[in-house]
Amino acid sequence: MLTTFRYTIRWMRGQILAWGLGIAILGLILVSFYDIFLTQQGDLLEMVKNYPPEILAFFGGDATYIATPEGYLTMYGFSMLPVIIGIFAVLAGSGLLAKDEEGGQLDLIVCHPVSRTGLFVGRLAAFAGATVAISLLGWLGFAVLLGTSSLEVSWGQMALPFVALLAQALIYGTLALLLSMITPSRRMAAAGAGLVLVTSYFLSSLAGVAPRLASISRLLPYDYYQGGEAINGLDLASFLGLMAASAVLSLLAWWRFERRDIRVAGEGGWRLPSLSLRRRAEA
Amino acid sequence: MSTVSLDEIVLMTQGLHKSYGKVQALRGVDLEVRQGEIFGFLGPNGAGKTTTIRCLMDAIRPDSGTVRVLGIDPQADPVAVQARTGYLPGELRLYDNLTAEQQLRFLSDMRGAKADWAFVQRLAQQLELDLTMPIKNLSKGNKQKVGVVQALMHRPELLMLDEPTSGLDPLMQQEVLGLIRQANADGATVFFSSHIMSEVQVIADRVAMLREGVVVEVAETHSLIERALIRTTVRFKQPVDGSALANVPGVTVLSWDDHSSVTLQVKGDMDALVKALGSYPVRDLETARPSLEEVFLAYYQKNH
Numbered sequence: 001m002l003t004t005f006r007y008t009i010r011w012m013r014g015q016i017l018a019w020g021l022g023i024a025i026l027g028l029i030l031v032s033f034y035d036i037f038l039t040q041q042g043d044l045l046e047m048v049k050n051y052p053p054e055i056l057a058f059f060g061g062d063a064t065y066i067a068t069p070e071g072y073l074t075m076y077g078f079s080m081l082p083v084i085i086g087i088f089a090v091l092a093g094s095g096l097l098a099k100d101e102e103g104g105q106l107d108l109i110v111c112h113p114v115s116r117t118g119l120f121v122g123r124l125a126a127f128a129g130a131t132v133a134i135s136l137l138g139w140l141g142f143a144v145l146l147g148t149s150s151l152e153v154s155w156g157q158m159a160l161p162f163v164a165l166l167a168q169a170l171i172y173g174t175l176a177l178l179l180s181m182i183t184p185s186r187r188m189a190a191a192g193a194g195l196v197l198v199t200s201y202f203l204s205s206l207a208g209v210a211p212r213l214a215s216i217s218r219l220l221p222y223d224y225y226q227g228g229e230a231i232n233g234l235d236l237a238s239f240l241g242l243m244a245a246s247a248v249l250s251l252l253a254w255w256r257f258e259r260r261d262i263r264v265a266g267e268g269g270w271r272l273p274s275l276s277l278r279r280r281a282e283a
Numbered sequence: 284m285s286t287v288s289l290d291e292i293v294l295m296t297q298g299l300h301k302s303y304g305k306v307q308a309l310r311g312v313d314l315e316v317r318q319g320e321i322f323g324f325l326g327p328n329g330a331g332k333t334t335t336i337r338c339l340m341d342a343i344r345p346d347s348g349t350v351r352v353l354g355i356d357p358q359a360d361p362v363a364v365q366a367r368t369g370y371l372p373g374e375l376r377l378y379d380n381l382t383a384e385q386q387l388r389f390l391s392d393m394r395g396a397k398a399d400w401a402f403v404q405r406l407a408q409q410l411e412l413d414l415t416m417p418i419k420n421l422s423k424g425n426k427q428k429v430g431v432v433q434a435l436m437h438r439p440e441l442l443m444l445d446e447p448t449s450g451l452d453p454l455m456q457q458e459v460l461g462l463i464r465q466a467n468a469d470g471a472t473v474f475f476s477s478h479i480m481s482e483v484q485v486i487a488d489r490v491a492m493l494r495e496g497v498v499v500e501v502a503e504t505h506s507l508i509e510r511a512l513i514r515t516t517v518r519f520k521q522p523v524d525g526s527a528l529a530n531v532p533g534v535t536v537l538s539w540d541d542h543s544s545v546t547l548q549v550k551g552d553m554d555a556l557v558k559a560l561g562s563y564p565v566r567d568l569e570t571a572r573p574s575l576e577e578v579f580l581a582y583y584q585k586n587h
Contacts, residue, residue: 003392003393003395004393007389007392103376104372104374104375104376105376105377105378107337107342107372107374107376108370108372108375108376108377108390108430108433109393110341110342111340111341111342111365111368111370111372112365112390112393112394113362113363113365113366113393113394113395114362114365114393115361115362116361259344261342261343261344262337262342262343264333264372264373264374
């Protein structure tokens with residue numbers, strides 16, 4: 001299990017750096033521009049007030065909220081970060097085992113003396129570790145210039161939105177992992193989890209102006225995301241709920257991986273109905 | 284099924300069934316491989332060789348049947364089986380971005396770093412494999428060499444090799460067969476699939492023939508060849524009436540050529556035919572024992 005963890009996280013180091021540094025750079029820019037934002041706050045507020053409520057909904061729904069540190073951080077950074085880190089999580093989660101299975105390498109690996117549970121846990125732990133490392137890099141980027149900014153947010157406070165973000169990444173990653181154990185291809189699993197990610201973002205954001213959507217959005221992960229608001233205190237119930245849901249998705253994925261046949265490269269696949277119809281027509 | 288004691292049986296399957304959807308890949312495979320032997324597993328493409336081997340390694344799970352490898356049920360304790368087995372998959376896929384050495388070190392680490400690296404280097408040298416080359420730059424044959432090295436490098440008790448010489452040139456095929464023989468001489472039992480009859484004939488002690496998911500024959504390699512029909516051509520000094528030859532037990536007349544030459548098929552020993560030919564003016568006699576390949580082809584043609 002440790003060997004699997006060690007190799008997997010080593011092979012993910014490029015992704016960790018790319019995603020982590022990307023978020024860190026965003027943080028450096030956001031924090032360093034806060035003071036400029038403050039000086040132009042009046043004009044910006046005037047502009048934002050003219051936004052339609054559907055657009056404002058994506059930034060917290062209230063124009064004055066944007067003038068607060070948590071509002072500023074949410075509007076320009078944390079509202080979009082679940083989608084950004086979610087893309088990493090969906091790609092990494094769907095490929096955690098299915099990439100090697102589709103590539104044919106898993107056939108050889110599972111015939112080595114590592115239990116399937118050990119392999120699964122080692123890779124899942126590496127994914128979680130990579131997500132933590134990306135969040136840490138991102139947090140450093142957001143925190144390192146706090147001393148020079150008027151944001152009046154401590155390093156510890158700045159860590160809290162990243163804890164909330166971590167829970168988002170884990171749930172999308174484990175959902176993609178589970179789908180990769182059920183669907184016949186990594187691509188299909190990524191598409192399914194990606195659809196949930198985007199739908200969750202839009203529905204939860206729009207639920208602020210369309211209350212009818214609230215009952216659906218409550219079923220989706222983004223609804224339990226605090227964004228920049230977390231600097232005032234982490235919503236522990238939402239965080240633990242998302243972590244518990246990730247644990248359940250992981251258990252289901254493990255259960256499936258333990259019992260299924262390992263495919264060789266190029267094996268399997270669901271025939272799309274449209275293709276079947278075309279073939280029938282050709283026949 | 285066998286008089287061999289259970290201790291001597293390294294690998295056993297009984298009534299092994301496996302389906303992929305509506306396709307029945309295995310329809311009751313019964314096998315016994317004894318300790319210390321080299322066992323060839325023959326069959327045309329799609330016969331079920333790879334499916335059987337993957338069931339034995341617990342990469343896939345059979346629908347029904349009993350499997351024991353080294354006395355262990357691979358489904359109950361796959362790690363125990365895999366720790367003592369060297370496996371070469373039929374469709375070997377390696378990580379393109381690693382070098383051959385990195386790939387082998389990774390697989391060795393997956394075994395708890397059990398490989399003796401001096402032995403790995405010796406194997407690579409014997410196979411003329413450059414360990415510093417990235418996998419993506421290796422030819423199919425060289426990738427296969429990496430596969431052979433990884434299967435042998437921890438000196439396993441049992442070698443499970445699916446088409447081990449696939450993609451190799453004839454010289455390297457011989458080298459790999461030599462390594463398999465050496466591993467066997469060092470105590471390893473070898474179970475390998477192939478459809479290259481000449482290599483099976485050269486190294487296998489026993490063979491099983493698989494056809495459409497069922498084992499149709501298990502025999503010692505030499506007895507399988509000896510049991511096969513012998514083709515004999517007799518040339519006479521002058522045209523003869525050889526109608527009596529058709530009545531010789533075990534002999535079938537295949538063709539006559541101007542009553543001066545006859546081609547026969549002989550089942551069993553040739554004593555009766557030689558005695559019958561004593562009354563004919565024989566110029567010469569030519570017999571050809573079939574290769575394993577011909578036996579194999581005869582099996583599959585006969586059964587189709």
